[in-house]
Amino acid sequence: MKTLLVAEYRDGRLLGSTYDLVAFASQLGGESAMFLVGSDSDLPQYDGTLYLADSAKYGEFNPSVHKQLLLDVIDKEQPDMVVFNHSSYGWDLAPRVALAMGAAQISEVVDIVDGALVTPVCNAKLRREIKAKTAKCVVTLQAGAFTLSGEPSGTVAVEKIECDAKSLVVFNGYEESEAGGVDLSKAEIIVSAGRGIGKPENLEIIRSLAKALKGEYGASRPVVDSEWAEHNRQVGTTGQTVSPKLYVACGISGAIQHIAGMKKSEFIVAVNTDRDAPIGEVADVLVVADLKQFVPALTERLAG
Amino acid sequence: MKILVCMKQVPDMESKFRINDQGSWYDESDLAWRMNEYDEYSVEQAILLKEQVGEGDLTVLSIGPKRIQETMKKALAMGCDRGVHVNDVKVHEKDPFEIASIIAEFAKDKNFDMIFTGMQSQDRGSGQVGVLVAEMLNLPCITTIVDFAFDNGTVNAKRELEGGVKAKVSAQAPVLVTCQLGLNSPRYPTLPNIMKAKKKELAVVEVGDLLTVESRLETPKISLPEKKSGGLILEGEVGDLVEQLVTLLKERTTVFA
Numbered sequence: 001m002k003t004l005l006v007a008e009y010r011d012g013r014l015l016g017s018t019y020d021l022v023a024f025a026s027q028l029g030g031e032s033a034m035f036l037v038g039s040d041s042d043l044p045q046y047d048g049t050l051y052l053a054d055s056a057k058y059g060e061f062n063p064s065v066h067k068q069l070l071l072d073v074i075d076k077e078q079p080d081m082v083v084f085n086h087s088s089y090g091w092d093l094a095p096r097v098a099l100a101m102g103a104a105q106i107s108e109v110v111d112i113v114d115g116a117l118v119t120p121v122c123n124a125k126l127r128r129e130i131k132a133k134t135a136k137c138v139v140t141l142q143a144g145a146f147t148l149s150g151e152p153s154g155t156v157a158v159e160k161i162e163c164d165a166k167s168l169v170v171f172n173g174y175e176e177s178e179a180g181g182v183d184l185s186k187a188e189i190i191v192s193a194g195r196g197i198g199k200p201e202n203l204e205i206i207r208s209l210a211k212a213l214k215g216e217y218g219a220s221r222p223v224v225d226s227e228w229a230e231h232n233r234q235v236g237t238t239g240q241t242v243s244p245k246l247y248v249a250c251g252i253s254g255a256i257q258h259i260a261g262m263k264k265s266e267f268i269v270a271v272n273t274d275r276d277a278p279i280g281e282v283a284d285v286l287v288v289a290d291l292k293q294f295v296p297a298l299t300e301r302l303a304g
Numbered sequence: 305m306k307i308l309v310c311m312k313q314v315p316d317m318e319s320k321f322r323i324n325d326q327g328s329w330y331d332e333s334d335l336a337w338r339m340n341e342y343d344e345y346s347v348e349q350a351i352l353l354k355e356q357v358g359e360g361d362l363t364v365l366s367i368g369p370k371r372i373q374e375t376m377k378k379a380l381a382m383g384c385d386r387g388v389h390v391n392d393v394k395v396h397e398k399d400p401f402e403i404a405s406i407i408a409e410f411a412k413d414k415n416f417d418m419i420f421t422g423m424q425s426q427d428r429g430s431g432q433v434g435v436l437v438a439e440m441l442n443l444p445c446i447t448t449i450v451d452f453a454f455d456n457g458t459v460n461a462k463r464e465l466e467g468g469v470k471a472k473v474s475a476q477a478p479v480l481v482t483c484q485l486g487l488n489s490p491r492y493p494t495l496p497n498i499m500k501a502k503k504k505e506l507a508v509v510e511v512g513d514l515l516t517v518e519s520r521l522e523t524p525k526i527s528l529p530e531k532k533s534g535g536l537i538l539e540g541e542v543g544d545l546v547e548q549l550v551t552l553l554k555e556r557t558t559v560f561a
């Protein structure tokens with residue numbers, strides 16, 4: 001199996017998720033090469049060829065141009081598999097490249113079983129094993145599913161690449177999230193509210209428990225999207241990453257993007273009416289109960 | 305202005321899933337069905353755009369068996385003008401490439417000024433269909449948008465990146481955008497609008513009339529994940545549960561220290 005790994009750059013820096021690609025490739029075995037739109041100032045530690053296009057010239061986000069740069073390399077290298085991270089960069093670029101190659105794409109791979117690739121279905125309540133029918137294929141890897149066992153090492157053999165494709169979109173720069181507010185990453189105890197709270201008034205139940213435990217309250221994304229809580233309370237890939245001594249997830253199903261932000265907590269309690277909720281996979285204790293009854297009862301017990 | 309929004313019906317994620325007899329998909333009996341959450345945002349954004357420009361025609365397209373018409377009616381009640389139901393009882397066997405080809409085949413000669421899709425479907429979550437449709441139609445595509453503005457043919461959108469950072473991107477219509485959670489506040493259909501929606505056109509097209517390609521993925525094998533051991537499950541009376549949890553917290557954490 002020959003793989004081509006598509007590394008990522010953001011704001012002039014190589015993203016650490018690049019090494020997930022390397023871990024995946026070494027699990028598959030065989031040759032690999034790497035592709036990056038970046039610069040000499042921050043190169044990956046990797047033993048192999050790095051096809052490098054200049055991000056100052058081609059932009060860090062420019063799908064039609066990055067696609068063409070990548071297709072030229074694919075033409076030359078003839079990989080069996082082109083591997084991306086399932087990230088805002090990867091899920092945007094991968095289908096474009098797959099279509100141009102006439103190749104199948106398998107998204108959000110979490111495992112390899114007997115040559116088939118495993119992907120989650122229905123919020124990870126199910127999983128499926130898929131194979132491509134096409135000779136070549138494109139895959140995207142779920143964040144954190146494949147990681148290097150040791151520190152990255154190696155030296156790349158850089159080969160500079162160019163192209164003159166036309167861009168269809170204009171990238172006007174980044175916008176940082178508003179700073180300020182609570183820093184949940186420092187909290188020792190976090191009680192988080194999910195969509196299971198049902199209505200904004202019920203956030204008070206969660207805040208009261210957080211207070212009784214002398215901790216902070218957090219929230220899942222739908223609670224923030226509905227403006228029931230501030231964005232600086234959001235835990236997950238597009239919110240904060242936390243690792244408290246105790247994390248209590250109330251009415252949170254346990255989507256991968258939420259789990260990614262809290263799985264390093266020392267002790268995880270989940271309160272959920274659904275015994276099969278995927279949060280059970282990471283919880284030390286899953287309390288199967290209606291949070292509207294259980295959480296106030298717990299708060300009262302702690303206060304009394 | 306001609307607008308297309310692609311919408312998928314998915315099972316409620318809180319359902320108890322079972323595997324079908326072939327082991328290829330989940331058993332579809334006894335499930336509650338709803339609009340793919342991401343598509344609620346795309347339907348809403350399409351309606352907001354039509355309201356902004358003050359004129360136009362907004363089509364909602366969905367591929368699936370007859371049951372999806374219920375969810376299509378919700379989209380019509382929210383404010384879409386017409387529905388196109390691509391009838392396909394085997395939609396779950398189609399791969400993202402086939403789904404995208406069906407949509408592109410439908411859209412290719414209709415000159416839509418804007419196309420909206422969700423960034424992913426909640427059940428299969430490939431995140432491919434929108435991008436593939438755009439590429440097939442040779443349109444600019446902006447994925448994972450959390451902010452959308454349309455001004456005189458220019459789309460200014462913000463893409464959501466990891467860690468709360470956004471990328472500001474613009475393109476000239478026709479553009480396809482894929483919508484992320486939180487883009488707007490999807491409206492609830494009002495009773496008068498639900499009544500009005502009953503009179504709106506809901507055309508049925510057979511999938512065979514639009515499908516011209518073959519699947520690129522083998523039929524998958526589907527299974528329930530192995531339960532990770534270690535986690536304790538507490539069930540019973542609320543009072544008992546509270547006592548059990550407090551005991552556990554005392555034994556296994558230092559939060560009361």
Ligand SMILES: Cc1cc2nc3c(=O)[nH]c(=O)nc-3n(C[C@H](O)[C@H](O)[C@H](O)COP(=O)(O)OP(=O)(O)OC[C@H]3O[C@@H](n4cnc5c(N)ncnc54)[C@H](O)[C@@H]3O)c2cc1C
Nearest residue numbers: 194195196220221236237238251252253255257273274291
């Ligand atoms: C690119 C991307 C980035 C994302 N980033 C994030 C992120 O940073 N953070 C994040 O949280 N999500 C994120 N998401 C969204 C994520 O995929 C899920 O949609 C979200 O986490 C679901 O939130 P939830 O668990 O609160 O809601 P749901 O999934 O709707 O779950 C609600 C849960 O509440 C339970 N419940 C219902 N009623 C009760 C009750 N009375 N008592 C107890 N339990 C009850 C239900 O059984 C269910 O398990 C992202 C998604 C994408 C695509």
Ligand SMILES: Nc1ncnc2c1ncn2[C@@H]1O[C@H](COP(=O)(O)O)[C@@H](O)[C@H]1O
Nearest residue numbers: 310311367421422424425430431432433
């Ligand atoms: N069966 C379908 N009918 C209509 N639109 C669909 C269908 N499947 C996927 N889509 C659209 O494509 C988006 C991405 O889906 P997916 O690539 O399956 O994750 C969805 O949010 C929908 O907008």
